[in-house]
Amino acid sequence: xxxxxxxxxxxxxxxxxxxxxxxxxxxxxxxxxxxxxxxxxxxxxxxxxxxxxxxxxxxxxxxxxxxxxxxxxxxxxxxxxxxxxxxxxxxxxxxxxxxxxxxxxxxxxxxxxxxxxxxxxxxxxxxxxxxxxxxxxxxxxxxxxxxxxxxxxxxxxxxxxxxxxxxxxxxxxxxxxxxxxxxxxxxxxxxxxxxxxxxxxxxxxxxxxxxxxxxxxxxxxxxxxxxxxxxxxxxxxxxxxxxxxxxxxxxxxxxxxxxxxxxxxxxxxxxxxxxxxxxxxxxxxxxxxxxxxxxxxxxxxxxxxxxxxxxxxxxxxxxxxxxxxxxxxxxxxxxxxxxxxxxxxxxxxxxxxxxxxxxxxxxxxxxxxxxxxxxxxxxxxxxxxxxxxxxxxxxxxxxxxxxxxxxxxxxxxxxxxxxxxxxxxxxxxxxxxxxxxxxxxxxxxxxxxxxxxxx
Numbered sequence: 001x002x003x004x005x006x007x008x009x010x011x012x013x014x015x016x017x018x019x020x021x022x023x024x025x026x027x028x029x030x031x032x033x034x035x036x037x038x039x040x041x042x043x044x045x046x047x048x049x050x051x052x053x054x055x056x057x058x059x060x061x062x063x064x065x066x067x068x069x070x071x072x073x074x075x076x077x078x079x080x081x082x083x084x085x086x087x088x089x090x091x092x093x094x095x096x097x098x099x100x101x102x103x104x105x106x107x108x109x110x111x112x113x114x115x116x117x118x119x120x121x122x123x124x125x126x127x128x129x130x131x132x133x134x135x136x137x138x139x140x141x142x143x144x145x146x147x148x149x150x151x152x153x154x155x156x157x158x159x160x161x162x163x164x165x166x167x168x169x170x171x172x173x174x175x176x177x178x179x180x181x182x183x184x185x186x187x188x189x190x191x192x193x194x195x196x197x198x199x200x201x202x203x204x205x206x207x208x209x210x211x212x213x214x215x216x217x218x219x220x221x222x223x224x225x226x227x228x229x230x231x232x233x234x235x236x237x238x239x240x241x242x243x244x245x246x247x248x249x250x251x252x253x254x255x256x257x258x259x260x261x262x263x264x265x266x267x268x269x270x271x272x273x274x275x276x277x278x279x280x281x282x283x284x285x286x287x288x289x290x291x292x293x294x295x296x297x298x299x300x301x302x303x304x305x306x307x308x309x310x311x312x313x314x315x316x317x318x319x320x321x322x323x324x325x326x327x328x329x330x331x332x333x334x335x336x337x338x339x340x341x342x343x344x345x346x347x348x349x350x351x352x353x354x355x356x357x358x359x360x361x362x363x364x365x366x367x368x369x370x371x372x373x374x375x376x377x378x379x380x381x382x383x384x385x386x387x388x389x390x391x392x393x394x395x396x397x398x399x400x401x402x403x404x405x406x407x408x409x410x411x412x413x414x415x416x417x418x419x420x421x422x423x424x425x426x427x428x429x430x431x432x433x434x435x436x437x438x439x440x441x442x443x444x445x446x447x448x449x450x451x452x453x454x455x
């Protein structure tokens with residue numbers, strides 16, 4: 001409607017327009033009072049709690065990140081906590097299945113128990129072929145390749161393309177998956193099987209066909225659908241990409257951190273370099289590793305885990321620059337998450353929902369690939385009564401910084417002062433609450449935020 005100059009109107013019409021405008025203005029507070037009567041929360045000021053950080057060298061003993069125990073080597077340096085355990089030499093095929101369907105899972109059980117005693121995760125690789133390995137010279141130990149597995153003519157190399165080999169491999173993985181696929185202590189399984197040391201490369205004999213190679217991968221990934229399964233990245237890029245398309249639980253591994261290009265195809269292909277965003281990339285030190293190069297590779301390729309063994313040097317032999325790089329590699333491998341701040345209303349109204357805003361930073365090279373729930377715990381200062389509310393899973397895919405919001409119910413809270421704590425928990429109940437890069441961790445694994453009032 002076009003508004004004309006009031007001076008051109010008659011007095012009567014001017015009075016009518018002024019009266020109408022007055023009625024419109026009066027309607028606004030009347031409608032606002034009606035909305036409040038229907039239960040809408042009034043606007044309240046907010047309060048932001050800043051969380052104290054830890055330094056980058058602080059030890060964060062969380063599962064599937066940092067250093068894991070391998071080859072019996074103790075953590076290096078001794079101040080680093082390594083709760084995860086990895087077996088390879090101990091669980092080769094001939095040791096698990098000495099004769100067809102004659103199973104011996106004692107070494108798998110030992111590895112699970114070792115990791116479980118520390119609250120860590122167990123990972124393993126079954127080798128079908130290990131040329132020049134120590135167990136080959138032991139008459140008291142079974143061969144790496146079981147006798148019922150066919151060989152290539154005139155050699156001791158398994159016949160990778162034999163239907164019998166593929167079928168026996170699938171049978172082995174099916175049995176392992178049936179027994180351990182739901183065990184919370186098991187964190188991941190290397191595909192293994194093919195090639196020297198299960199590393200998916202050969203230097204003698206016939207190589208596996210793509211079709212049979214994909215069948216070997218499928219046998220492992222299908223047997224452990226709820227676990228991370230890792231394929232060594234010495235495989236050709238098209239083959240690796242196809243395997244990744246076939247299995248959502250398939251991630252990557254390299255055995256040569258700190259060597260040029262990690263002897264890995266990841267360094268040569270941009271598509272493989274983006275896999276880390278949703279799937280893990282695990283590693284171990286190369287026997288000729290350069291710690292400076294290794295630290296660069298951890299950050300560049302978003303590596304989650306490093307081995308405690310296989311390094312060609314001792315810590316005392318490193319230069320200052322090399323020691324700093326090695327420390328950085330351990331600190332940044334995998335996820336390293338801190339809470340920057342937590343914001344919520346200055347005063348909470350009992351029975352109403354409030355918006356809680358959290359700000360996070362991941363200082364590590366990779367996200368946390370397992371599910372972690374973030375939870376707030378309110379502790380009534382007078383009675384000690386606790387109420388816990390979930391903030392969901394705001395850490396999924398976190399690779400840099402993020403701010404997340406979540407509505408939280410205050411139903412059941414009585415008026416008074418509450419101490420507020422935040423924690424990140426394993427919904428399965430197996431792993432300890434996540435160690436955050438924040439100061440003030442309690443014995444319950446939570447971190448004190450501050451105090452809030454409920455009225």
